[in-house]
Amino acid sequence: MTESSERFRHFAAHTLEHAGALVEAIEPAGIEAMLPDELQRAWRAPEFLRLGFGSEIPAAAERASLESIWLERFGELLGASGQQLCYAIQPQAPAPSLERLIEHHVELPNAVYRILSSETAWTRYVLFVFRYTAMSEEKREGIIRLGFNLANGSALDPFIDVLFDAALAADTAPAVTPPALNQLPADWAAAKWQKALSRTLPAHVNHHLAPFVSGMQRRLERDLERIHDYFSGLRLEAWRKLQKAKGDTAREQLRIEAAEREYQAKVVDLKQKYDLRVTLELVQTLELRSPVHRVTLLIKRRKGERKLTLDWNPLARQLDPMPCEWSFAAHGPRMVCDDKLHIVSLAGHAACAECGKEYCRVCSPRRCPKCGREDGSDAKP
Known part of the structure; x- marks a missing residue:
């Protein structure tokens, strides 16, 4: 059982005990609970509940993972309690x-x-x-x-x-x-809280989702290549018929244009299919x-x-890691700005893409102080 699965099992056991259930750890990687009446009614569950948290689970147990409905159920069970400690x-x-x-x-x-x-x-x-x-x-x-x-x-x-x-x-x-x-x-x-969280959370999300996004990108590229090959074949066949045609070629020309429109529509559909919302x-x-x-x-x-x-x-x-007063990141060297001595990461003191001047993003979060070029990195450190 992975560390996250073990943590989830402990969390589930403590949450059920807090709700009045009698909980016992069972192997492999599971728990068995006798639920109180109100919890049975709320979950529409039997009196005895078995959950499994590992790759192997106990007999007659339901699998519980971070992707399952059980995480949401335990969150609802907690309600507002425990949200601020x-x-x-x-x-x-x-x-x-x-x-x-x-x-x-x-x-x-x-x-x-x-x-x-x-x-x-x-x-x-x-x-x-x-x-x-x-x-x-x-x-x-x-x-x-x-x-x-x-x-x-x-x-x-x-x-x-x-x-x-x-x-x-x-x-x-x-x-x-x-x-x-x-x-x-x-x-x-x-x-300050809003600034710290809005700047540090995207990096954490990207780190957690990197394997998922990488796999999704590979599938998108595979599907795009498959569609491109299919419609390229259709266009090539139509062009060959067009070159051999001695009379009216309008029909084959329409086929080529229709294939191009359908190809573009398929590409749009694929991009919508793989569009990521977090x-x-x-x-x-x-x-x-x-x-x-x-x-x-x-x-x-x-x-x-x-x-x-x-x-x-x-x-x-x-x-403590050295603080960064711009990105609130934890790693890497730090630079000290000339004007107000802000301590920032290398990205927070990078050179302007237009004029090449290095400048502090805490002092000038929107644009380069030398050439005035707007810097969109304020939202993405």
Whole structure:
């Protein structure tokens, strides 16, 4: 059984128990539940229910997967409960040599930095669970998990699973009392949340759907080639008859034109068939408050300087990725802009396609400040 299937089995078991069912794990990769009366009526299900989550499932069990109706049923069962949660954890781990970590972690090709301080602090991680549905000639559904550190805007992709596991375990862990809210990083404004999610979600969706889109593209190209070969044969046959004809050639000419029109119509139909529509639904928002080891850097670019904090998480034993104030991406080197010292990814400081000037997309999100060329990359980092 895959890791996602195992997670789904645990989720299903906990959700059914929360609804009052008696649940027992069975093999291979399944659960058996005795449903309460109200759940039997809601699902029109028998008193005893068996679900299987792996490639092999128990006898008389229904298969449950992320593409099945069971994910939707469990979501309806939860309703609004559990959509917004907040946990505090307090993992204990000694900090490593943060200076060495910073040296290997921070890539600033056009700036220099030095460490100002290192201290123990608390931070707020905000984690999101999105459900995506991709519709074309086939359907694909799945879950996207992402998050941010409110202290510095770092994306948490490298250890997002560790944080979710910690949140799930927080229910049974001893209670932790974090500092007062006014001593923790402040929440982001709605506009900043909208910008962060609208810029980072497309990359996550593309990553999850890459195999599906690749297979769909191969099928589209195969079908286009098949149709092209068929109608090319029709046109070639009509041209040969046209060349041999001694009298009126209008009939064969009409056949050629009709074949061309039908070919174009078939191409349009295929493109509509393989047209991909993706919808996203926010399933859950989770806040995790945790102690961290915080390093403050002083970054210098020409005559300007700014401070940046990076947190080392004792649970994941990893340092925050360098933030990008434009794309909110988690990976890659960072550039520091000249005007306001924004820290951005290489794409956020790329050269203008018209005049070749490198410029900061945070300072000029719409157009090049030198030649005025509009830049559509603001929506697609």
